[in-house]
Amino acid sequence: MPPYELLYGRRCRTPICWVKVGQKKFGGTEVVLEMNQKIDVIRARLKAAQDRQKWYSEKNRRPIEFQVGNMMKLKVSPWKGVIRFQKRGKFAPWIIGPFKVLARVGEVSYRLELPEELARIHKTFHVSYLCKCLADDSMWVPLNEVTLNNKLEYVEEPITILDEKVKVIRNKRIRTYKVQWRHRKGSECT
Known part of the structure; x- marks a missing residue:
């Protein structure tokens, strides 16, 4: 007994061969055309699903291009x-x-x-x-201009106070200052 018949209790009938035991006879062209149409429908649905997933993945993607000299x-x-x-x-x-x-x-x-x-x-x-x-x-500080002390900290000296603000947080007043600094070797930053 074939495994299919043992499992389901009936003989396996494929769409290609619809006759019982005996001489096998292939189905007509109608069966083949019907199967091809079903395969085309399945392929179209798989293509639609793939296109949809591709659109989801590329929705927020943009091409990255840089110029020479950047x-x-x-x-x-x-x-x-x-x-x-x-x-x-x-x-x-x-x-x-x-x-x-x-x-x-x-x-x-x-x-x-x-x-x-x-x-x-x-x-x-x-x-x-x-x-x-x-x-x-202009904002980069070259490493050869920065002098470090023995604690590996670079030494800065204040030059001028550029701006002063008072922030009120709850019932506290905090003063902030914008100061222009100078490194030991002469470069300036704020």
Whole structure:
């Protein structure tokens, strides 16, 4: 006894062969056409479901494009046991930079201008590893101009008070001042 008949108590009747035991006779063209129509309906419904899911996933997605000359930060992931950017463990940086975009390579990759310390790393990166640096060049303090004391703190001196505000929080008055500072070597910041 076939397993189907043992399980369901009747013989298996496929749409291709509708006759009982004996000489097998294939169904006519009507059965084949009906099956093809059902398969086409199933394919159309699967395509509609896939298109709907694609629309949901791409609804908030926008193409990322950068211009040559933009400043980019590079996302790096800490690899276990690999010291790639001078620190290891939880103190390893997640984003380094900024670096200048030299050229666009393909549709989704860019070549960056990396310093000599990162000469062993390939200079071409996918857009998922890049984020735009929106900082102003005039606000950067070069590291060679900052002097550090023995506690690894940079020394600042106040120059002038630019603005004064009084905030009232509940029944307390708090004075805040905007002060212009000068580092030891002469660069100024607020």
